[in-house]
Amino acid sequence: MSGLLAGKRLLVTGVITDASIAFSVAKLAQENGAQVVLTGYGRLSLVERIAKRLPEPAPVIEVDVTNTEHLAGLADRVREHVDGLDGVVHSIGFAPQSCLGGGFLDAPWEDVATALHVSTFSYKSLAMAALPLMSPGSAVVGLTFDATKAWPVYDWMGVAKAGLESASRYLALHLGKQGIRSNLVAAGPLRTIAAKSIPGFDQFEDAWAERAPLGWSLTDQEPAARACLALLSDWFPATTGEIVHVDGGYHAIGS
Ligand SMILES: NC(=O)c1ccc[n+]([C@@H]2O[C@H](COP(=O)([O-])OP(=O)(O)OC[C@H]3O[C@@H](n4cnc5c(N)ncnc54)[C@H](O)[C@@H]3O)[C@@H](O)[C@H]2O)c1
Numbered sequence: 001m002s003g004l005l006a007g008k009r010l011l012v013t014g015v016i017t018d019a020s021i022a023f024s025v026a027k028l029a030q031e032n033g034a035q036v037v038l039t040g041y042g043r044l045s046l047v048e049r050i051a052k053r054l055p056e057p058a059p060v061i062e063v064d065v066t067n068t069e070h071l072a073g074l075a076d077r078v079r080e081h082v083d084g085l086d087g088v089v090h091s092i093g094f095a096p097q098s099c100l101g102g103g104f105l106d107a108p109w110e111d112v113a114t115a116l117h118v119s120t121f122s123y124k125s126l127a128m129a130a131l132p133l134m135s136p137g138s139a140v141v142g143l144t145f146d147a148t149k150a151w152p153v154y155d156w157m158g159v160a161k162a163g164l165e166s167a168s169r170y171l172a173l174h175l176g177k178q179g180i181r182s183n184l185v186a187a188g189p190l191r192t193i194a195a196k197s198i199p200g201f202d203q204f205e206d207a208w209a210e211r212a213p214l215g216w217s218l219t220d221q222e223p224a225a226r227a228c229l230a231l232l233s234d235w236f237p238a239t240t241g242e243i244v245h246v247d248g249g250y251h252a253i254g255s
Pocket of ligand 1: 013014015016017019020021022040041042063064065066090091092094118143144145186187188190191193194195
């Protein structure tokens, strides 16, 4: 087996279509020598159908990150396919409609709580569920959308991402002693199901087209996926609590 991730065993969450960032991660990871186990949420048969489009067959385990039984059983379910994990990819986000598209001032706590549970707290819960399978050198990688700014229509999802960015630093702090890294990729806008659920998402598209110094493709998930692979590989052995921007350089430019 050759490639950047030769011999590595990965758990990849978040595949729902072949446009999912997680699908690109799983595909590239397999092409680079990794063994991939997927998790699916909700429409499992759909995830299994999409999984068949990967270069190699990948088993799919059902995981709703808000379901404590799913999390408690995760390590045993994963062990049915691999004897340990070298990497976990958290590619999960959800916020009820009230939390997005300008609803910041009116969204009720119950909806905000759902957004934070699925998009923020789950980063820690997923890592802990997988921890019994990980050993020194293993890595957790998640996806954020630059939360240092307030974006026009991102609203509570932006707050959830700010929490995720902090949670990743705390995970780095608490798992560092065990030699486990935690890093995030801050991707620019990509046309996925999650993105399409944000009313006014086209504002991001226009802004990136105008301002990203390297240019930006809204339909090419590979640059973000490549960064995930790099962070999962042995080539960032002393990097944790970091956020790597994969946004065509947008974050670095003033308007
Ligand atoms: N698309 C973008 O523009 C963009 C930019 C930056 C970061 N991101 C982040 O990338 C990650 C992946 O999103 P995507 O854009 O590939 O969209 P996507 O819709 O393809 O993936 C989102 C995934 O979250 C999963 N999910 C939702 N609720 C869940 C739950 N309770 N338990 C388990 N899984 C659940 C869905 O099943 C889906 O697979 C998210 O964290 C998203 O916020 C996306």
